[in-house]
Amino acid sequence: MKLRIQKNDFTQALQSVQKVAANKSNNLSSENGLLIKALNDVIEIQANDYDMGIKTIVPGIIEEAGEVFLWDPHLSELTRRINSDEIILTKNESNSQMTIHGGKLTYRYVTMNTEDFNEVEVVEQGYAQFEIDSVTLKELIDNTSYACATDTSRPVFTGTFMDVSEKSLSMVATDTHRLALKSTVLEQSATDDIQAIIPSRLLTEVSRQLPTDVPVVVKVTAVRNYLAIQFGNVYMRTRLIEGIFPDYRRVIPTEFQNIITVNRSEFTEAVERISIVAKDAQYNVINFEIKNNQIKMTSQDPDHGTVEDSVECNMSGEPLAISFNGRFILDLLRHCHKDEIFLKCRENSPMLVQDKDQGNCVFVVTPMRTR
């Protein structure tokens, strides 16, 4: 094998597959590492573990076809620092040594048997398929997956639920204390309905790779036990979580005593200040007292002191006192974007938070009982 690849192209491709290639969660060497395959006039780089497979195409010149399977933690960093625009990869068929060459640097290392690599299969047709642009998909992932559970005792809650029906696509995640839901309307109906729970940490990796400078078309294909996501030169597939996701629509409150409009950044800064003290309080409790068009917040760190702060707001309904875990409030505020947001409350009931006049993304958080 002999390949000539531009340094920037190679670096980008390695960064793309790196996280999957470096996965040590399993010890089967055949599932770790990466495959560079230069057959059929195209240079592909692949990585594959039990959870996720990724394949990307790198532009370059194939002077001699071939393939190598390697596991090398230095490759990506070394490539990035090579003092040359072009990198040459060579491997003699007679031995298992591969050489990477650029500038005055030469790096030689032993490769593995390519037959031990479990290739990423591309499935063109699953039971359902739809298209979406990369920016919208990234927003759907980023605004929802953060709310999932990290505790693995109930696996369905560690995932984000993808719910597709005709032109409607919703994504939702919950850890049972809070929930995030975002929906969008597809330009064209999906070929069939999809209900899939995708591990949130894999979605984070998908989100990291989705291009946002210029939106590109992403093709999503649902297969029985995995989901394939394809855009540009990249093909990814992620494992699914088996199980039934609870009926999230029933969790979202619809009746409120108070509807509060508040400036997002003023409210966020006040909650951040209170949280400095609240984070050392038990359960990170912040008490909210809403009356006379003002939200007063208090918290107490028993070892140090008590803090209070307040912001102006617009409210309808009676005065209300309610307590929340401050971290949950900060988490959801990070996913609001408009100048003003709505807080919709009822005593002792979950609160609904959303950007003002924007119903396609809602956050629900359960209050704490402090009295």
Next chain:
Amino acid sequence: MKLRIQKNDFTQALQSVQKVAANKSNNLSSENGLLIKALNDVIEIQANDYDMGIKTIVPGIIEEAGEVFLWDPHLSELTRRINSDEIILTKNESNSQMTIHGGKLTYRYVTMNTEDFNEVEVVEQGYAQFEIDSVTLKELIDNTSYACATDTSRPVFTGTFMDVSEKSLSMVATDTHRLALKSTVLEQSATDDIQAIIPSRLLTEVSRQLPTDVPVVVKVTAVRNYLAIQFGNVYMRTRLIEGIFPDYRRVIPTEFQNIITVNRSEFTEAVERISIVAKDAQYNVINFEIKNNQIKMTSQDPDHGTVEDSVECNMSGEPLAISFNGRFILDLLRHCHKDEIFLKCRENSPMLVQDKDQGNCVFVVTPMRTR
């Protein structure tokens, strides 16, 4: 007590004393925490632990004199985020509660008995004194203290040696495998000679605080068991390490077989590339082969592969093969600044590295025996 202080002034003063105030290395509450003292028409903030004491003056309005001793990990962050230019600190003499108020935020907390705080004494006259500008002192510290030992088995090597004789000031640190020495000439002779070993981690804190935008005069006073450093509104004192620092002048080689001139950034980049692999090799070994006006570097990570790289150089003398710990070479290169540097070598002997044509700062590193 009632004080009005500009937020920025208070934040800066808290940042200045914070590291000392937060020191938990001892559990005597009287040595932790900070003292705010507004007596005699001046607002002082002090922190003091066994190793280091610091006192800084904050501009502000004293509406009512008083002092408080407090330990509060939230104070600095909370102050920084307060939504107001002015901060009001109040304490009633009747109880031990202090209130900090700014914007709509109110923070109340319990303070400690000021008599339990061990105040930072200012000594005007020690056994010797000299003045230096803050930029020069910072350079002396930063270019030398990094080379000290982190292993505390031989305490003198965890410090940086300050050697003052008339107008000559040298600072030197070594961990016995490498040494860094930087000297300067003072504008005025010190009032007496100083030989003091200062804990390097305390010097790092001094260096962090020294102003470099505009050089200011720093007054250094040597007292029997500590050193006092005074600049602007800040007064710091650091503990000294007892013991005899070895005669560093004898360690610095003076006879060489080869004098090599090399471009600093080209050489550094090549060593950085080799180090990606070398850091996984035993003892981080990089082999240097210097001949035909070229420095060839190789290293081997037994689990992965071998790497080689080279840079052009100008050399006098015979070819030379010598090995070093790559981390030591990278550390010292970070403290060279000129476009070109000198490497002065002799087989199996320590190498001397310095900026070209600049003898006031030298680095010495001992080779490794690999054969």
